[in-house]
Amino acid sequence: MANDHATATNVPVPYSTGDSAITETTIAEMRELAARYPVGRSALLPMLHLVQSVEGRVTPEGIEACADVLGLTGAEVSAVATFYTMYKRRPVGEYHVGVCTNTLCAVMGGDLIFERLKSHLDVGNDETTEDGKITLEHIECNAACDYAPVVTVNWEFFDDMTPQSATQLVDDLREGTEVKSPRGATICSWREAERVLAGFPDGRADEGPTGGKASLAGLRLARERNWTAPNGAAGSSNAAAAAESTVSPEAAAGPRPSDQPGKESQAVNGNDSRKED
Numbered sequence: 001m002a003n004d005h006a007t008a009t010n011v012p013v014p015y016s017t018g019d020s021a022i023t024e025t026t027i028a029e030m031r032e033l034a035a036r037y038p039v040g041r042s043a044l045l046p047m048l049h050l051v052q053s054v055e056g057r058v059t060p061e062g063i064e065a066c067a068d069v070l071g072l073t074g075a076e077v078s079a080v081a082t083f084y085t086m087y088k089r090r091p092v093g094e095y096h097v098g099v100c101t102n103t104l105c106a107v108m109g110g111d112l113i114f115e116r117l118k119s120h121l122d123v124g125n126d127e128t129t130e131d132g133k134i135t136l137e138h139i140e141c142n143a144a145c146d147y148a149p150v151v152t153v154n155w156e157f158f159d160d161m162t163p164q165s166a167t168q169l170v171d172d173l174r175e176g177t178e179v180k181s182p183r184g185a186t187i188c189s190w191r192e193a194e195r196v197l198a199g200f201p202d203g204r205a206d207e208g209p210t211g212g213k214a215s216l217a218g219l220r221l222a223r224e225r226n227w228t229a230p231n232g233a234a235g236s237s238n239a240a241a242a243a244e245s246t247v248s249p250e251a252a253a254g255p256r257p258s259d260q261p262g263k264e265s266q267a268v269n270g271n272d273s274r275k276e277d
């Protein structure tokens with residue numbers, strides 16, 4: 001029986017385990033990150049991602065290490081680490097699976113997908129499967145509404161999802177099958193992705209397409225109608241002309257990928273890795 005959110009939040013947060021994985025190498029990389037900014041404390045966010053890549057979560061030892069390197073107090077670092085939802089106090093599984101349940105995704109099926117995954121994985125929100133493979137979390141809008149409902153794996157998008165395709169996705173991840181985002185890189189582990197977010201590229205940033213047709217519909221319309229971006233006072237007449245132009249919402253939105261015989265990501269990729277229902 002899946003636990004509900006209230007049960008999940010009642011599970012104590014593990015404090016220090018006494019066997020921190022932070023090493024001198026980690027500290028040296030923290031100093032390297034701090035040196036990239038005019039003011040070192042600007043590196044705190046990437047440093048916390050680095051802590052997660054090493055520890056699997058933000059640990060008390062990681063907080064103290066960041067504080068030492070940046071000359072901050074532990075309380076100051078904790079205030080940041082507990083504010084942003086991408087920083088995790090509980091250990092995250094090998095893959096972080098996010099289901100957008102914000103308004104548009106929710107009405108397009110996100111709520112149903114989240115309920116199906118909770119049941120299929122036998123976990124509640126922000127909980128990890130017994131095999132340590134999947135941490136499931138409902139997430140807020142990821143600005144990917146043009147492909148709603150979306151699911152993320154380690155923040156890589158999976159578009160136009162259904163309960164069936166989401167179930168297949170988590171099954172593939174648990175079985176170790178190679179999984180590719182339809183508009184991103186091959187899925188790596190959450191810790192590896194955290195290292196990239198920390199600012200240590202893995203050389204795969206350019207894998208996959210840069211944008212699908214649904215995302216580029218506005219750009220296509222602007223080109224067709226010879227619209228340009230406003231440029232101060234000189235551009236105001238363009239903006240006014242654009243505002244006066246009568247474009248129906250349907251025309252502006254363009255066809256949904258799922259309405260087409262060949263979905264948009266297929267057109268972009270030439271190879272749709274999504275699972276059909």
Ligand code: FES
Pocket residue numbers: 100101102103104105106140141142143144145148149150
């Ligand atoms: S509502 Fe889900 S990405 Fe915007």
